[in-house]
Amino acid sequence: MASTAPPKTLTKVLKLDTEEDVAVALAKYTADLSEKYIKAKGSFSVVLSGGTLIDTLRKLVESPYKETVDWSKWLIFWVDERVVPLDHEDSNYLLASRGLLSKVPIPPTNIYAINDKKSPEGAAIDYENRLKELVSKNILPISNISGFPKFDLMLLGMGPDGHVASLFPTRQQRYEKEKWVTFITDSPKPPPPRITFTFPVINSASEIAMVVTGAELAGTTKIALGTAGNVPGEAPVPCTEVSAEGELTWFLDKDAASKL
């Protein structure tokens, strides 16, 4: 397998005014990429997070994008998922279903939710196997730089502790270099059982949007963007390890950007 060291990534930082401005810019960015990738390869693979991201995507399911995006070519995945039934209030699938998937005509067979009947370990193995099946059917490509699956767009949020996906500062999943999908049973952010993509998969994406709003994330954003060091005595923040094979774009409101 090729080296998994993150390649040097092109990073763009968009400092917007309000959260509403972030929502407007994120919708246009996503719709533009959808058009670009569908033109180039006939489909658009999108990896969602949970948390506030789905609400920040709200403009994408309004006019004009609701009508202009070719939803039939979208493939939906989750960068992390809580291991709970898909109709449980904690489920990232349910969150995305309510805020996005129920509002646009993405074919149900293109929506890759976790198998909620399995244990965290079983769900991670199952999700990785399903990705491998998509690779074998040429639905999902493999990065010729990293050897890991290459998604077109990952939409990531960040926690105040600098976690992305379910890769937390003090948990070992952030160091995984072989698996595509792993699991955690003691997530510091509830609920504890989750599955998550690993950094080699995240960093193989063509495009990544880091969507970060709110003053409580200002200090971590400063560290993430390299204008401050990690807090001495604390585990280094995982978000500094995010890179993309194409472009990494940070969407910040003025509160999140206030310490830059």
Ligand SMILES: O=C(O)[C@H](O)[C@@H](O)[C@H](O)[C@H](O)COP(=O)(O)O
């Ligand atoms: O399972 C989850 O909660 C998410 O997928 C997680 O990785 C999220 O993106 C960050 O915790 C940021 O969450 P907020 O956007 O709510 O701050």
